Amino acid sequence: MIVAGNWKMFKTSKELKEFFRLSKEFKVPTNVRCIVAPSPTLLTLANQLSEGTSIEVFAQNCHWEEQGAFTGETSAAQILDCGSKGTLIGHSERRQYFAESNETCFKRLQAARKADLEVIFCVGEQLKDREQGKTEAVLEEQLKDIVKEFRSDSKVTLAYEPVWAIGTGVTATVEQVRDTHNWIRSYLEKNDCAWKILYGGSVKPNNFKELASLPEVFGGLVGGASLEAASFQALLDCLTDL
Ligand code: 13P
Numbered sequence: 509m510i511v512a513g514n515w516k517m518f519k520t521s522k523e524l525k526e527f528f529r530l531s532k533e534f535k536v537p538t539n540v541r542c543i544v545a546p547s548p549t550l551l552t553l554a555n556q557l558s559e560g561t562s563i564e565v566f567a568q569n570c571h572w573e574e575q576g577a578f579t580g581e582t583s584a585a586q587i588l589d590c591g592s593k594g595t596l597i598g599h600s601e602r603r604q605y606f607a608e609s610n611e612t613c614f615k616r617l618q619a620a621r622k623a624d625l626e627v628i629f630c631v632g633e634q635l636k637d638r639e640q641g642k643t644e645a646v647l648e649e650q651l652k653d654i655v656k657e658f659r660s661d662s663k664v665t666l667a668y669e670p671v672w673a674i675g676t677g678v679t680a681t682v683e684q685v686r687d688t689h690n691w692i693r694s695y696l697e698k699n700d701c702a703w704k705i706l707y708g709g710s711v712k713p714n715n716f717k718e719l720a721s722l723p724e725v726f727g728g729l730v731g732g733a734s735l736e737a738a739s740f741q742a743l744l745d746c747l748t749d750l
Pocket of ligand 1: 514599669673674675676677708709710711729730731732733
């Protein structure tokens with residue numbers, strides 16, 4: 509299983525160093541991967557500090573061009589150059605605040621996989637979609653092109669993050685997570701695709717065990733609760749014996 513911390517626009521180098529210092533004591537359950545995704549400014553340092561620990565360091569996004577005039581963006585080659593072997597793509601905050609579309613997310617995924625970066629690809633519906641009964645239609649739209657091209661690619665993991673549950677403290681209920689993960693799983697199966705699926709959205713140490721116990725949930729993509737080492741450890745503890 510996977511516990512992936514999306515650190516968004518948090519942490520300075522001092523805070524990063526403190527996290528990695530404390531992470532040396534992490535007790536990681538067998539067969540669990542720990543991933544953190546810090547800001548681009550911290551990628552190199554995080555990769556250096558992660559050496560000899562059980563933590564992998566991913567980027568938060570990856571541009572579709574190999575290089576060029578794209579101010580504020582990071583290429584796959586630059587991510588690799590920082591020492592990372594993977595990246596998030598399609599996070600809802602990118603889609604919501606930076607106008608990323610299904611098309612640009614798809615292009616980013618193509619570029620990342622071309623460079624052999626592992627990808628955690630994020631999908632999820634907004635509250636209005638759910639209220640209008642459009643959750644599945646929105647997910648299908650987000651998934652259809654990427655499934656066609658990457659169905660047999662084991663270096664793609666999906667993260668289902670309902671936008672209304674991100675950073676709001678509102679976690680989807682276990683039933684909502686189960687039903688939506690089941691729908692995604694059957695959609696993937698119909699398309700001969702066996703990607704693993706993480707859940708994200710207000711995952712905390714007090715709800716993670718129940719969510720991660722669902723057979724379709726392969727772990728979590730966690731924001732706030734992944735920032736502090738103690739809380740990260742508490743998330744890892746939830747996966748013991750699962
Ligand atoms: P929170 O866990 O803070 O709700 O963030 C979830 C998320 O966006 C992870 O990518």
